[in-house]
Amino acid sequence: MSVxxxxxxxxxxxxxxxxxxxxxxxxxxxxxxxxxxxxxxAAPQPAAVVEPASTAEAAVxxxxxxxxxxxxxxxxxxxxxxxxxxxxxxxxxxxxxxLTGIVxxxxxxxLAVVRAGTNGWELEQELQARGLTTGHxxxxxxxxxxxxWVATRASGQFSxxxxxxxxxxxxxxxxxxxxxxxRTRRTPRAASGPDLRHLLLGxxxxxxxxxxxTFSLRPLPERRxxxxxxxxxxxxxxxxxxxxxxxxxxxxxVRLYDGxxxxxxxxxxxxxxxxxxxxxxxxxxxxxxxxxxxxxDLCRAAGGRTADAAAAEGWLAHRSEPPSARPFLExxxxxDTLEVAATWSVVGDLYDDLLAAVGxxxxxxxxxxxxxxxxxxxxxxxxTFAAAPDDGDLAAAYDACWAxxxxxxxxxxxxxxxxxxxxxxxRPWLAAELGDTGVALLRALKRALDPDDLWNPGVLLxxx
Amino acid sequence: MSVxxxxxxxxxxxxxxxxxxxxxxxxxxxxxxxxxxxxxxAAPQPAAVVEPASTAEAAVxxxxxxxxxxxxxxxxxxxxxxxxxxxxxxxxxxxxxxLTGIVxxxxxxxLAVVRAGTNGWELEQELQARGLTTGHxxxxxxxxxxxxWVATRASGQFSxxxxxxxxxxxxxxxxxxxxxxxRTRRTPRAASGPDLRHLLLGxxxxxxxxxxxTFSLRPLPERRxxxxxxxxxxxxxxxxxxxxxxxxxxxxxVRLYDGxxxxxxxxxxxxxxxxxxxxxxxxxxxxxxxxxxxxxDLCRAAGGRTADAAAAEGWLAHRSEPPSARPFLExxxxxDTLEVAATWSVVGDLYDDLLAAVGxxxxxxxxxxxxxxxxxxxxxxxxTFAAAPDDGDLAAAYDACWAxxxxxxxxxxxxxxxxxxxxxxxRPWLAAELGDTGVALLRALKRALDPDDLWNPGVLLxxx
Numbered sequence: 007m008s009v010x011x012x013x014x015x016x017x018x019x020x021x022x023x024x025x026x027x028x029x030x031x032x033x034x035x036x037x038x039x040x041x042x043x044x045x046x047x048a049a050p051q052p053a054a055v056v057e058p059a060s061t062a063e064a065a066v067x068x069x070x071x072x073x074x075x076x077x078x079x080x081x082x083x084x085x086x087x088x089x090x091x092x093x094x095x096x097x098x099x100x101x102x103x104x105l106t107g108i109v110x111x112x113x114x115x116x117l118a119v120v121r122a123g124t125n126g127w128e129l130e131q132e133l134q135a136r137g138l139t140t141g142h143x144x145x146x147x148x149x150x151x152x153x154x155w156v157a158t159r160a161s162g163q164f165s166x167x168x169x170x171x172x173x174x175x176x177x178x179x180x181x182x183x184x185x186x187x188x189r190t191r192r193t194p195r196a197a198s199g200p201d202l203r204h205l206l207l208g209x210x211x212x213x214x215x216x217x218x219x220t221f222s223l224r225p226l227p228e229r230r231x232x233x234x235x236x237x238x239x240x241x242x243x244x245x246x247x248x249x250x251x252x253x254x255x256x257x258x259x260v261r262l263y264d265g266x267x268x269x270x271x272x273x274x275x276x277x278x279x280x281x282x283x284x285x286x287x288x289x290x291x292x293x294x295x296x297x298x299x300x301x302x303d304l305c306r307a308a309g310g311r312t313a314d315a316a317a318a319e320g321w322l323a324h325r326s327e328p329p330s331a332r333p334f335l336e337x338x339x340x341x342d343t344l345e346v347a348a349t350w351s352v353v354g355d356l357y358d359d360l361l362a363a364v365g366x367x368x369x370x371x372x373x374x375x376x377x378x379x380x381x382x383x384x385x386x387x388x389x390t391f392a393a394a395p396d397d398g399d400l401a402a403a404y405d406a407c408w409a410x411x412x413x414x415x416x417x418x419x420x421x422x423x424x425x426x427x428x429x430x431x432x433r434p435w436l437a438a439e440l441g442d443t444g445v446a447l448l449r450a451l452k453r454a455l456d457p458d459d460l461w462n463p464g465v466l467l468x469x470x
Numbered sequence: 471m472s473v474x475x476x477x478x479x480x481x482x483x484x485x486x487x488x489x490x491x492x493x494x495x496x497x498x499x500x501x502x503x504x505x506x507x508x509x510x511x512a513a514p515q516p517a518a519v520v521e522p523a524s525t526a527e528a529a530v531x532x533x534x535x536x537x538x539x540x541x542x543x544x545x546x547x548x549x550x551x552x553x554x555x556x557x558x559x560x561x562x563x564x565x566x567x568x569l570t571g572i573v574x575x576x577x578x579x580x581l582a583v584v585r586a587g588t589n590g591w592e593l594e595q596e597l598q599a600r601g602l603t604t605g606h607x608x609x610x611x612x613x614x615x616x617x618x619w620v621a622t623r624a625s626g627q628f629s630x631x632x633x634x635x636x637x638x639x640x641x642x643x644x645x646x647x648x649x650x651x652x653r654t655r656r657t658p659r660a661a662s663g664p665d666l667r668h669l670l671l672g673x674x675x676x677x678x679x680x681x682x683x684t685f686s687l688r689p690l691p692e693r694r695x696x697x698x699x700x701x702x703x704x705x706x707x708x709x710x711x712x713x714x715x716x717x718x719x720x721x722x723x724v725r726l727y728d729g730x731x732x733x734x735x736x737x738x739x740x741x742x743x744x745x746x747x748x749x750x751x752x753x754x755x756x757x758x759x760x761x762x763x764x765x766x767d768l769c770r771a772a773g774g775r776t777a778d779a780a781a782a783e784g785w786l787a788h789r790s791e792p793p794s795a796r797p798f799l800e801x802x803x804x805x806d807t808l809e810v811a812a813t814w815s816v817v818g819d820l821y822d823d824l825l826a827a828v829g830x831x832x833x834x835x836x837x838x839x840x841x842x843x844x845x846x847x848x849x850x851x852x853x854t855f856a857a858a859p860d861d862g863d864l865a866a867a868y869d870a871c872w873a874x875x876x877x878x879x880x881x882x883x884x885x886x887x888x889x890x891x892x893x894x895x896x897r898p899w900l901a902a903e904l905g906d907t908g909v910a911l912l913r914a915l916k917r918a919l920d921p922d923d924l925w926n927p928g929v930l931l932x933x934x
Contacts, residue, residue, distance in 0.1 A: 115813040116716060116846045159661035170659060176847055186907045193811045193885025194848035195634060197623035197672055198892055198903045199912055199930055204668035208661055222847045225716055252580060252689055254753050289718050290764050296756035347657045349579040382580045383640055383686045384658035421657025428662055439662045443650045447919075448663055454914040466663050 009074035009098065010054045016066050020104065022055045031055050031101060032093040034086035036431065037331050037342045041400045044335055052079065052093040057104040061179060061187055061217045067100055068215070069185035077460050078183075080211035082123065082154030085146040085328070087342075088429025090158065090210050090465050100215055102153050108132055109218065116223040117176060117192070122153025122216045127326070138223045141168030141258075145328045153216040159208035161425035163325055164258035165379045166251075167288065168224070170425065172207050179218035180206045183456040192220060205451065210427055211462035213455050227288035231298050232259075232318030235283045235310035236276035240264045241354045243281040244377065244385065246308035248350045250301050251382050257301065259286035261321070264357070266374035267390070275317040283310065284318045334392065339371070340404040341392045344411055348420035349384035353377070356418045357387055363410045369395040369403050379424060386424035412438075428466045436468055473538035473562065474518045480530050484568065486519045495519050495565060496557045498550035500895065501795050501806045505864045508799055516543070516557040521568040525643060525651055525681040531564055532679070533649035541924050542647070544675035546587065546618030549610040549792070551806075552893025554622065554674050554929050564679055566617050572596055573682065580687040581640060581656070586617025586680045591790070602687045605632030605722075609792045617680040623672035625889035627789055628722035629843045630715075631752065632688070634889065636671050643682035644670045647920040656684060669915065674891055675926035677919050691752035695762050696723075696782030699747045699774035700740035704728045704839075705818045707745040710772035711844050712814045714765050721765065723750035725785070728821070730838035731854070739781040747774065748782045798856065803835070804868040805856045808875055812884035813848035817841075820882045821851055827874045833859040833867050843888060850888035876902075892930045900932055 007015075014021045022028070028051040033039035042048060053076070058064040071078045077097040084091060093099060102123030109119040111133070118140070120129055126147040133139055142162040144150055154160070156178060161170040168174065177190045190203055206216050237243040243262040250260075261284045263271060268282035276282045285301060287294045302312070334341040348356050357375055364373045372392040377385045389411060395403035408431060415422050416438040423432055423439070437445045445468065452459070452467060471479075478485040486492070492515040497503035506512060517540070522528040535542045541561040548555060557563060566587030573583040575597070582604070584593055590611040597603055606626040608614055618624070620642060625634040632638065641654045654667055670680050701707040707726040714724075725748045727735060732746035740746045749765060751758045766776070798805040812820050821839055828837045836856040841849045853875060859867040872895060879886050880902040887896055887903070901909045909932065916923070916931060 112813075112815065114712070114815045115848065117813065159665075161659070161661075172665070182907070182911070186910065188907045188911060189905055190908065191885055191903055192813060192883060194813065194845035195625070195811050195843065195850070195888060196885045196903070197625075197887045197889045198885065198896075198900065199674070200670075200672045200677070200915065201623075201636070201668045202904065202908055202911055204665045205911070206664075208664045210663070213664070222845070224718065224846065228717065248578070253692065254688065255757075290760075292760035292764055293719075293757055296754075296760045300754050300756055347659050349576075349581065349656060349658065351576065351578045379659065381658035381686070382688065384579065386659070419656060421655055421660045421662065423661045424659060425661045432662075436662065439655055439660070440666065441653055443646070443652045444654065444666055446650065447646070447652060447666055447669070450918040451664065451915065454918040455911075 009070060009076045012070050013054065013056055013067065016070065017056060017058065017063055020057050020059060020063060022057065027055045028052060031081045031084065031099045034084050034089065034091040036087055036089035036429065037404055038089060038401060038431065039092065040332055040335055041404065049093045050095045052097045052099045053095065055099045055101050057101045059104045061181060064100065064181045064215055064217055065185040065187055067098065068181050068183055071098055071460060072184060075458060075460065077463055079462050080157065080215045082151040082157070083125065083149045085149035085154065086158060086429060088426050088431045090427060090429040092430065102151055105217060111136060118221045118223055120152050120219050120221065122151060122218060124152050126150050126152060133223065134226060137226050139226055140174055140221045141224050142171060142174050145326060147326050152219045156207055156216045156219055157210055158427040159425060161379050163378065166260045167256040167258035174221055175203060175219055176222040177220035178203055178206060178216055180214045180216045182214040183461050208427065210429065210466045212452060212466050213461065229289065229291045229294045231287045231294055232315045232322065233285050233298060233302060234275065234313040234315055234317045235305045236280040236313050237283065237310050238280060240281045240357060242309040243283050244354060246283065246305040246310055247377065247380050247385060249304045249308060251380050255297050255301050257285045257287040257297065259284065260380045261376060261378045263376040264374050267376050272317050275313045282313065284321050286318060286322065335400060338398055339392050339394045340400040342404060343388055343390045344408065345386050345388045345424040345426055346415045346420055346422055347384060347386045347424040348418060352418050352420055353385055353387060356415065356420050359414050360387065360389055360411055363414045364391050364407050367393065367406050367410055369393040370407065430465060433466065433468050473534060473540045476534050477518065477520055477531065480534065481520060481522065481527055484521050484523060484527060486521065491519045492516060495545045495548065495563045498548050498553065498555040500551055500553035500893065501799070501868055502553060502865060502895065503556065504796055504799055505868065513557045514559045516561045516563045517559060519563045519565050521565045523568045525645060528564065528645045528679055528681055529649040529651055531562065532645050532647055535562055535924060536648060539922060539924065541927055543926050544621065544679045546615040546621065547589065547613045549613035549618065550622060550893060552890050552895045554891060554893040556894065566615060569681060575600060582685045582687055584616050584683050584685065586682060587615050590614050590616060597687065598690060601690050603690055604638055604685045605688050606635060606638050609790060611790050616683045620671055620680045620683055621674055622891040623889065625843050627842065630724045631720040631722035638685055639667060639683055640686040641684040642667055642670060642680055644678045644680045646678040647925050672891065674893065674930045676916060676930050677925065693753065693755045693758045695751045695758055696779045696786065697749050697762060697766060698739065698777040698779055698781045699769045700744040700777050701747065701774050702744060704745045704821060706773040707747050708818060708841065708849065710747065710769040710774055711841065711849060713768045713772060715844050715846050719761050719765050721749045721751040721761065723748065724844045725840060725842045727840040728838050731840050736781050739777045746777065748785050750782060750786065799864060802862055803856050803858045804864040806868060807852055807854045808872065809850050809852045809888040809890055810879045810884055810886055811848060811850045811888040812882060816882050816884055817849055817851060820879065820884050823878050824851065824853055824875055827878050828855050828871050831857065831870050831874055833857040834871065894929060897930065897932050
């Protein structure tokens with residue numbers, strides 16, 4: 007009896023093998039997968055898609071697949087951009103599509119217990135109708151799921167004040183590769199051994215399936231104020247952010263665009279080629295008003311010129327529309343974004359060198375960056391590149407841009423991934439990021455939980 | 471050749487077997503260890519104390535002990551209170567006493583790289599002389615080491631604004647049980663697989679030795695303001711804190727004492743038996759002033775009466791003086807503190823039930839609590855008990871108070887340890903905290919890193 011038959015015996019209609027179901031989960035939105043698809047080499051159909059409706063059903067899938075030695079590939083919203091989901095003919099795709107809905111909202115404790123397949127946008131609509139928010143707002147919010155946020159260690163656009171997903175998750179439930187169910191305790195903080203939530207956060211489907219997430223919520227802020235500044239250089243803008251972070255200001259949104267991106271997105275608001283900083287402040291009225299004034303002083307002291315706050319309002323209105331690479335790829339242009347992170351003393355040089363190195367590659371027609379998540383000790387850089395290779399080889403041009411970006415980032419001692427994860431695209435550089443001991447440690451964890459390497463093989467961990 | 475001889479061959483004078491050295495590391499300050507010592511049953515001397523002067527030397531200790539199958543017990547400042555350090559005759563105590571000093575302070579990046587044995591107080595003196603701080607200020611700061619903070623998942627008195635140790639550590643270095651050295655990357659945030667820092671944070675010496683810690687610093691705040699309020703009940707004070715946390719205020723210090731403790735510590739400032747709230751606010755001038763006024767409004771709305779801020783100043787002046795149980799124990803009174811954590815909807819009942827249950831135990835003469843670390847979703851409770859058993863059996867009285875506290879905490883679904891760790895004293899309740907799957911997962915990690923169970927055996931993990 008095949009594993010698919012056994013799954014169907016146990017779970018009935020939760021097991022799907024129709025073309026529509028199989029085709030829908032063949033890959034996430036990694037540019038390399040789209041390139042392959044456009045070239046007629048799309049990922050194969052998997053053996054089956056299973057959509058458990060409960061944690062217990064998900065545990066059955068884990069157990070049966072382990073018994074049969076069959077690969078399991080967890081699938082959420084499919085909005086990943088690093089190749090974390092790619093079907094293979096022998097694999098079972100373990101989808102959270104039927105594992106949806108809010109289990110509980112607790113207003114006094116500011117908690118929401120949410121099943122992992124719940125769409126981010128739908129969750130926020132329900133919470134905001136009650137005056138609450140998770141504080142997590144990725145650009146992919148209309149596509150992504152809360153389980154995906156945990157599995158990839160996502161950051162949202164409001165992270166500078168509210169933190170990334172690891173700061174927002176109070177507890178979680180997960181099915182481990184052997185079918186056991188982990189439930190961490192509903193407590194605001196613990197010193198009870200290593201924090202087990204962190205085994206699943208960033209595990210990218212390799213160590214189990216997140217089935218339920220308990221968020222520590224916030225009430226919607228009493229006050230939101232936006233402001234914007236232009237700077238003669240990207241470095242001057244970075245310095246304004248650094249000084250603001252150092253003294254403890256925490257506007258949820260702190261986005262600094264370089265001259266190229268400022269011209270593209272905020273052309274009407276800033277002198278040509280100037281960097282552009284968008285700030286959104288939130289919180290209790292008096293506190294926010296004080297913060298706005300103090301941050302404005304710091305921006306001006308760093309050379310910033312006050313710009314029309316309408317620029318920030320415009321950004322707010324369109325912040326949930328992820329760009330699609332497909333139209334560019336169809337026209338023979340390889341485009342992508344990638345995010346890295348660095349300390350303040352590194353980030354300026356890293357910016358210069360990334361732009362110079364990627365810009366010098368054959369066929370590259372555009373490269374630019376912005377910073378969108380800041381910390382006391384540094385910030386991220388979000389690079390956007392476009393290459394129109396003469397020979398039409400989009401995959402090669404794309405790979406070259408990524409490889410050069412990763413090489414430059416590693417050379418500077420910076421972090422190769424701020425919030426999109428490793429997936430397949432960054433896998434060759436994981437050892438440079440974690441060191442050989444870090445990779446060995448991750449591999450030891452993997453062996454301890456998934457000794458047969460069945461869960462999302464080919465993702466995250468480099469081949470041994 | 472014994473392991474001690476082999477260690478001495480490799481490390482010379484770093485290996486100590488003199489009585490003074492052996493006696494100094496026999497235990498931490500766990501009350502049970504003091505009780506045993508007073509009864510003439512102090513912990514035995516270990517086989518040796520090794521004080522490596524470098525990470526490489528610490529790695530040699532790990533390798534030689536693994537080869538010899540000899541237990542390794544990491545030792546920091548010895549200020550632990552849960553029995554995390556207890557010598558045995560066959561063990562090598564791996565001390566960080568010679569692994570001290572600040573390696574680097576980077577003012578632009580707000581980073582300090584510190585060797586694990588560095589004393590917390592000395593670190594803060596050096597940093598504050600440069601206008602910087604870690605933001606971590608445990609009551610034990612004059613005794614404890616930065617490595618100990620990481621190993622126990624410590625929280626400091628300023629955690630409500632600045633977070634606990636896991637929020638302050640940007641990177642760390644550790645020697646694993648097989649002698650490999652893990653160094654995490656110097657980057658402000660990463661999505662590069664599960665966060666490996668969290669394997670060491672809270673590992674209590676069972677998964678390796680933290681050798682170096684990189685802190686993300688803060689400049690000393692521009693402004694510090696203190697205020698205080700009294701409340702007719704502990705619950706009214708909790709409600710004031712809950713409302714303040716909910717809307718996003720973050721005074722670093724938020725300490726609410728129940729009537730018993732308020733009379734003890736702040737008798738001059740509050741009506742008899744009233745709960746007492748001490749608040750310290752820090753940050754940029756205008757922001758702090760706004761926060762102070764808004765939090766005061768929330769406190770008064772919850773029934774708080776403004777008290778003399780001098781009470782808070784008095785607390786600040788004496789905040790680094792950990793109480794000693796020894797004088798009480800010598801007089802036949804078993805005393806201790808223990809901290810648990812709970813969500814807001816649970817903490818009021820938990821407080822009542824803890825006080826009632828412990829208070830009803832034979833010989834208990836005093837039980838009281840305060841809250842000292844708050845979050846959007848809950849807070850901690852810091853219980854203090856004293857028992858004067860008729861039969862003079864301090865250990866039995868002490869164990870009964872702990873057992874009852876843990877049982878009540880577990881029954882409420884609350885967290886059994888807020889920030890002192892598990893050690894030996896909480897070990898019987900770890901399965902109630904993490905669940906059987908959580909313990910199995912922790913055990914799988916342990917087997918993966920320390921298959922022979924040589925590192926700090928008897929601590930954290932319950933016997934299998």
